[in-house]
Amino acid sequence: MKKFMTLALVVFIATFTSNTYVYSTSSFEGRETEMDTMCSDWETYSANRTLCAEYKTYLEQKKQEANNELNNIKGSINDIQGDINKDTQSLNELQNRITDIESQIKKTDSQIASTESKIKQTEEEIVVKEKDIEEKEVRVEAYMINLQSSLRVNSYVEFIMGAEDFSEVSRRIAGISQINEFNQELIRQLNEEKAVLEETKLSLEFDKENLVTMRADQVTQKSQVEELARVAEQRVTALRSAYAALVAEQERALETQRIVSERIQIPTPVEPSTGGLMLPVSSFRISEVQWYYTDGGKHMGVDFARVPGSSILGASIVAPANGLVIASNSGCATNGSFGCGSGFGNYVLMIMNVNGQIYGGLFGHMQQGSVTVRAGSSVSQGQKIGAVGNSGNSYGAHLHMELYYLGSDSVTAAYNRWYDRGANINFNTGSASYGNEYANRCSVKGKVDPCRLDVAQEYGIYKDYVRP
Structure with missing residues (x-):
């Protein structure tokens, strides 16, 4: 079949003297074989110049439509590629956020473990204080019982009468009182130390409770960010699939354009x-x-x-x-x-x-x-x-x-x-x-x-x- 490049040259230099009817481009749909035969032969072309010129315009329009389709596909590919890039960046940011939250959770876990260790140590110290107080109280009680036992009427008389003068009697009685006050002060100090430890324990338990609450919030936040990342990943996957389909469609369109670039003539x-x-x-x-x-x-x-x-x-x-x-x-x-x-x-x-x-x-x-x-x-x-x-x-x-x-x-x-x-x-x-x-x-x-x-x-x- 003669090339349409030759046909185009003939159309441009020829005068349109044919009396054939002018057809709209849509009237050539399905008549390509008939028109190819008519416009490829000089004799029939000469008798139908206007019609062949219209047919050439129709072919150019079909070619332009194919080019427009390819350009649209390329535009869609570029748009999707831009969306993929933006969503991939968002996904990376979300994944970095998940990593940060995991690091925060790990730090909080360490703080909770440290606080629990301090609470345990404080509890052990409280037990020691309680035991020390108990031992002191037992000893003071035993001392006072023993003192009361030794200071019965006769002993007490001897204790008083054994003094050389009244001032010594006062000193002996004051000594006993001081010993008792010392023991009571020692017990009071131990109880104060125990109270401080108990206050420390309450403060540590309060800190632990806050840390546990903070960790729960971090876990919730991580779960929310993971859900956002999952949705973003699904979107990126869908976009990549759409991108691959468009690229394949572009390849098919290019291949189709190559196939139809020259219509073959069937010999026999x-x-x-x-x-x-x-x-x-x-x-x-x-x-x-x-x-x-x-x-x-x-x-x-x-x-x-x-x-x-x-x-x-x-x-x-x-x-x-x-x-x-x-x-x-x-x-x-x-x-x-x-x-x-x-x-x-x-x-x-x-x-x-x-x-x-x-x-x-x-x-x-x-x-x-x-x-x-x-x-x-x-x-x-x-x-x-x-x-x-x-x-x-x-x-x-x-x-x-x-x-x-x-x-x-x-x-x-x-x-x-x-x-x-x-x-x-x-x-x-x-x-x-x-x-x-x-x-x-x-x-x-x-x-x-x-x-x-x-x-x-x-x-x-x-x-x-x-x-x-």
Whole structure:
């Protein structure tokens, strides 16, 4: 098909003398194949210059719409990235606050332990004082009893009469009184010391109570901050997930833009294959089946991996049926090219005819430099289209295959429908992060174009199935 760059040049230098009707851009929806044919041939173009000029405007608008969509996605990505940065900063601040509170709790625990130790020491000192007071009281009581016993009438008379004069009698009586007062003063001092210790104990218990209350407040505060951190972490996780989905959507939009940048011209009808779909590789083990990965997460195809004890890297991939290649990619490194080619790395996208049934096939993660076909190539069943690799979102050499039902008319009609719907890599059934991919399963919506088929079910294979 002639390039539209040439067409644009002709349009600008030509005079618009055609008598054809002027169409609105919306009138070209679904008529792209007809218009491509009309405006790519000089004779029909000359007779429909105004119409072709309108069609060119329509194509430019479609291109601008795609660019606007990409710009919107990029803007959303930047907005989410900003939110992620702000929320991550808030989360870090909350986590630092939790660390500070934990340090405060640890300090409070130490103060409580120290206060409890002081209380215990004070209690022990009070016990010692009480014992000392008790011993002193017992001794004073014994002394007074003994004194009373020794100062009975006769002894008391001797005590008085033994004095040389009255002043000595006074001194003897005063001495006894002083001894008693001394003992009572000693007991009073001990009781005062005990009272001080008891006051100290009450003060320490008051301090401990305040510390325990403060610790409870710190624990509550920590719990509240932890809840805020949990919410912030959930938000950051959700934002990162949304960010990843937008980046993936951007990659798909870029890939779609690349695919539709030049519409292919279908040269001849594709003859139907007979006998069903051929397996794309000859020796393999099924490591993952469709819809879900073994360890969770969506998986929209079947993974053909190595047979135990061998390597599948570089193994030939063949076309399962006669068909038309509608897109391919071969510029991703075999290893370490995560995200390249919308995550599929090097791939081939084709439409196949099997006994009059039209299928779409996606073959991903191919080896760099191994893709042998390109958009517009007609392929025969069993023809090599590439080799098994590890490109794109892949963690080990394998072939990822997806299969779609596209109707029962012809490859040409299926191609036109696919292109007119937006020409994306998933045949308009949604990707693993799009949201409606499960609703577009043929087993759910019925065998209606387009819908996703279960590859394993179509081939009669299952998880860990081995074909040596």
